[in-house]
Amino acid sequence: MIALDALTLRFGGLVALDAISARFTAPVSGIIGPNGAGKTTTMNVMSGFLTPASGRVLVDGTDLLALPPHRRTRWGLRRSFQREQIADDLTVWENILAMTDNLPLSRSARRAEAAEAMEVAGITALRATPGAALNSFERRLTDLARCLAGRPRVILLDEPAGGLTPDETARLGDLILRLPQICGAQVLVIDHDVDLITRICADTLVLDFGRRIAFGPTRAVLDDPAVKAAYLGVDHA
Numbered sequence: 001m002i003a004l005d006a007l008t009l010r011f012g013g014l015v016a017l018d019a020i021s022a023r024f025t026a027p028v029s030g031i032i033g034p035n036g037a038g039k040t041t042t043m044n045v046m047s048g049f050l051t052p053a054s055g056r057v058l059v060d061g062t063d064l065l066a067l068p069p070h071r072r073t074r075w076g077l078r079r080s081f082q083r084e085q086i087a088d089d090l091t092v093w094e095n096i097l098a099m100t101d102n103l104p105l106s107r108s109a110r111r112a113e114a115a116e117a118m119e120v121a122g123i124t125a126l127r128a129t130p131g132a133a134l135n136s137f138e139r140r141l142t143d144l145a146r147c148l149a150g151r152p153r154v155i156l157l158d159e160p161a162g163g164l165t166p167d168e169t170a171r172l173g174d175l176i177l178r179l180p181q182i183c184g185a186q187v188l189v190i191d192h193d194v195d196l197i198t199r200i201c202a203d204t205l206v207l208d209f210g211r212r213i214a215f216g217p218t219r220a221v222l223d224d225p226a227v228k229a230a231y232l233g234v235d236h237a
């Protein structure tokens, strides 16, 4: 279980997170909300880019914020960013293997982890392809494989389907849905694609102006009038 406990973070006078609490128990859960709602800030707090003024993040009893950021990676936290992090001059294999550099695993174990991640993401045939030669879907799959290598416990995906076609988004969604079973990690997904969130996230947290406006089963949350008013009417194109 991932428990956000009264997370509060300010940028000067702006309250980006206003005592956000939620207990994610589903294998795959979502965080949605209009632009500027605080979604990425939440992931930045979890991964250690930002330190909240107050609040806690507990994962299966571990106080995540008590760990320095590099220890969070060793512990098993992985994340992707809105803009995928593929190095153009490295091959797919090197991009994935690089993620395991600082993990407490032997060289052969790291290679085995990277190979398995590539296999799960269905990109083994692209092993020797440089990042620069990948299309946007292949880049997203490689980015996801980077999150899978090295025994993740929690995977945070920030708009993983950004820039993909509906068909690619559906295929990526299928893969994300399978991840908890394949690698045992709990997954949190931010996306503006409500169809994707509805399909893959059992529970969803909705933020607006740094506040929690709804949390619970995704379909119920999307039917909430406050959510419709704050989110669904907004054009995110």
Ligand SMILES: Nc1ncnc2c1ncn2[C@@H]1O[C@H](COP(=O)(O)OP(=O)(O)OP(=O)(O)O)[C@@H](O)[C@H]1O
Pocket: 011, 014, 016, 033, 034, 035, 036, 037, 038, 039, 040, 041, 042
């Ligand atoms: N480093 C920063 N300094 C100052 N303000 C920031 C910083 N990062 C984010 N903000 C502000 O905090 C608020 C929350 O931003 P955040 O990026 O978390 O929103 P979001 O819900 O992820 O939005 P989007 O869907 O556009 O990515 C916004 O008002 C944003 O402008």
